[in-house]
Amino acid sequence: MINNITAQEKELDRTKPPKAGPPKDVKFPEYFDTTLPNGINVLVIENNKIPAVSVRLVFKDAGSFNDGNKFGLASLTAELLTKGTKSMKATEIAEEIDFLGGSLNAGSDWDGSYISLSVLKKHLNKGIDILSDVVQNPVFENDELSRFKEQRLSAILQGKDDAGNLSDKRFNKIVFGDLPYGNPPEGTEESIKNITAADLQDFYRNYYTSSNLIIAFVGDITVDEALKFTEDKFSKLPEIGMNKTNSFKYSDPESYKNVYIVNKPGAVQSNLRIGHIGIARNNPDYIAVTIMNTILGGYFGSRINYILREKHGFTYGARSYFNPHLYSGDFSVDTDVRNEVTDTAISLILEELKKITAENVTDEELETVKNYMSGVFPLQLETANAVATRVINLKLYNLPKDYYNKYISSITSLTKDDILNSAKKYINPEKIYIVVSGDAGVISEKLKKIRGLADL
Structure with missing residues (x-):
């Protein structure tokens, strides 16, 4: 009945929102995980609710930690992946991806370099073709490298007017000294000027290998499709590059x-x-x-x-x-x-x-x-x-x-x-x-x- 109000309901204060319950765990999607004979680690999360696929590749060790004394080398190598291959110019790559309505991005951080593709399922074959081309056949043209070096040098010069940027660089150098984390991942004026196309090619050969690669497929794709794409499209990568054992030995400075x-x-x-x-x-x-x-x-x-x-x-x-x-x-x-x-x-x-x-x-x-x-x-x-x-x-x-x-x-x-x-x-x-x-x-x-x- 309408007027049958319980004692508990009479005690409710409807001027206040109900007290929230404890937060509940979020269920992360189940994922397929395997490592192929050539060392590529393949991860797949199937989700056919939206007809699109994201593919992300990360090359372990291809990050700024392994720049050596050529600070900025890892980031320049990653950024130039999409700026020309043996069969496509930078403008052609950009136009093709734009025509597909997709996105293709590359970059690096301390721990590795990445390249990611997002595209509708109906354009996945073409998108993967472009992705595999830029990953396996970059040419690191001198003209593109010169343009990127000029942009990087301009950014470094502008950073000298930024107090926060100046503090960051000095702080990292004081804390980490000559360890890699003490160096600027974007490079210095001197290091950027001295980086050549040959340096990029050497870094690429040493670290862009199948044994360093983790590739994740997320979206409207099956495990079988993902494995076939990986085996068919990324087989040209060398299995092993530089035999390097990373170490980090920190001593607290005074x-x-x-x-x-x-x-x-x-x-x-x-x-x-x-x-x-x-x-x-x-x-x-x-x-x-x-x-x-x-x-x-x-x-x-x-x-x-x-x-x-x-x-x-x-x-x-x-x-x-x-x-x-x-x-x-x-x-x-x-x-x-x-x-x-x-x-x-x-x-x-x-x-x-x-x-x-x-x-x-x-x-x-x-x-x-x-x-x-x-x-x-x-x-x-x-x-x-x-x-x-x-x-x-x-x-x-x-x-x-x-x-x-x-x-x-x-x-x-x-x-x-x-x-x-x-x-x-x-x-x-x-x-x-x-x-x-x-x-x-x-x-x-x-x-x-x-x-x-x-x-x-």
Whole structure:
């Protein structure tokens, strides 16, 4: 009956939204995983709900970590893959992909180089033909290389006017020294000028091999189709290139005892980069570290942003980051503040680093960030290319097969003690490197109150 209202219903407060239940795990798609006799690792996720396919190739070791002393070599090699083959010019490749209504992108990061194709299922055969051509038959023409080198040199010169870019470069060099992570992946003026087409060809031969290749097919495609494409279209790749064993041996420098200033005369703001070595992507504490860092400085409602922006009005925004790579990574706090508050801002950041390593976070902080991170994760799986990237990352970083299926429950199960332990383990307020890009003539005396100054 209409008027039959229970006692429980009478107690409902309809002016407030119902309390949300605990976040539920996201079911990551099942995937086929095999390694062919030539070493290619093939991953397939079938989804015929949309008549489209994304194909992503990652060549392990073909990243900036293996640039040697030719900084920028990996990124230039990857970018020029789509700029000409033995049978097609760069314009022809672009026109063909555009005609298919697809996309073809290539690039690199520290851990490898990638090339991805997205195309409707009805155009997949033609799309794969183009993809296999650019992967197996690049020519690295001198004209295209010269054009890309000019663009890169222009970007490097522009970066010298960017305080944040200057801080990044100095910070990475101080933290990692002569290790690869201490070098700029985009290159330097000197290194880019000295890179030749022969260098690109050598890098390609050494690292673009079948034994280095992980290829993921996601979308309206069967396992049999994916395997046939791989066997028929990517058989020209050499199996083995350079016999290289990567190693990462880190020794903690003593440079945390000083403040490093990158002089930018006339600057009205100081860019701060404060941090130290971080973690590798496959670190078992990665999720706990991510939640801890989000509370500290990883989103707008974080502690560091509140202190510097909301409470003191020193900046428009302040963030902290853990940037994990295959072998290691870095942790840093990044912000821009007015010259006159540079020293105060640094002191406040150091206080927050000490606090996060000494005291438990609050229940409210932890629950807010758990809900935030649990809500963000499904949004990161909305496209086929995003799913392809994620499934490749499982293999590239040697993560458990059920990693994504357990991702949200791994977040929700974290306790305040877990967060405190991760902070104590991976943030050391006593060995923090401080880099400031700004007007040395204005800020030097203030910074001497914090630590000694390194030579400019």
